[in-house]
Amino acid sequence: MVNYNGALIEKESFHLSKNNRGFAYGDSLFETIRIVNGEIYFLEDHYFRLMASMRMIRMEIPMAFTLDYFEKQISNLIKLVGEANVSRVKCTVYRKEGGLYTPNSNEIEFLIEASEVMSPVKDSYVIDIYKDHYVNSGLLSTLKSSNRLLNVVASIYAKENEYDACVLINEDKKIVETANANIFLVKGDVIRTPKLLDGCIKGVARKKIIEILEKDASFKFEETSISPFDLQKSDEVFVTNAIVGVQPVTKYRKKSFDTKIGNQLRKLFLELPAK
Incomplete structure (x- = not known):
């Protein structure tokens, strides 16, 4: 129906x-x-x-x-x-x-x-950057429109290369999101995510994670421009969307990531009330 x-x-x-x-x-x-x-x-x-x-x-x-x-x-x-x-x-x-x-x-x-879609969190989650085409920075890219050709092509590229997802970048070579989720980077006690003006989707799960982080004094949270070099230097990386919630990333190229904070935030996300 x-x-x-x-x-x-x-x-x-x-x-x-x-x-x-x-x-x-x-x-x-x-x-x-x-x-x-x-x-x-x-x-x-x-x-x-x-x-x-x-x-x-x-x-x-x-x-x-x-x-x-x-x-x-x-x-x-x-x-x-x-x-x-x-x-x-x-x-x-x-x-x-x-x-x-x-x-x-x-x-x-x-x-x-x-x-009915089963989207369990994976123990291993490998990403890489998709460089063939770019997200246009600006607020129009924050909308969930049906014009998602870039996401489709990047997802095909990920499948062909046996990645779980590809990271999309904008025309300024700044990280935007993955093809199906928002992205967060952890370095020390600082957690960062791309700012909306760089072109990332204004995700609902992203919003909920930001609310959790802003209430937790043990973390410093930033919405800012992020370079691919920052991805390489991160201690942890995790991605978010409304269906999966929080998915920790385990590997980017030769860099392996811890998943402690990602799993902690996933638990807190799943404990959120529906309303």
């Missing part, structure tokens, strides 16, 4: 139009949300990020598209599919079809899909 504009439809009966603007122009946004025993995790954070992103790209937000409405649409789908069968929900919002680069309307439609 899928939820299409509030109507619950069998997957087999649902067909996306060839004129869908998300398909034709990448004119869409999405949120991937973790579900545990039917409970929707960090719903408010996902909702407000989606609303802010829609405003940034001039989508018209319907008056009815409130937080309660958003929660109800997700919950209805989870109940129908079955709580035991859902660990991940993807919500996609796109402009109504019509027009070319300039849309005929800024009104939106939405699609919500539910699935």
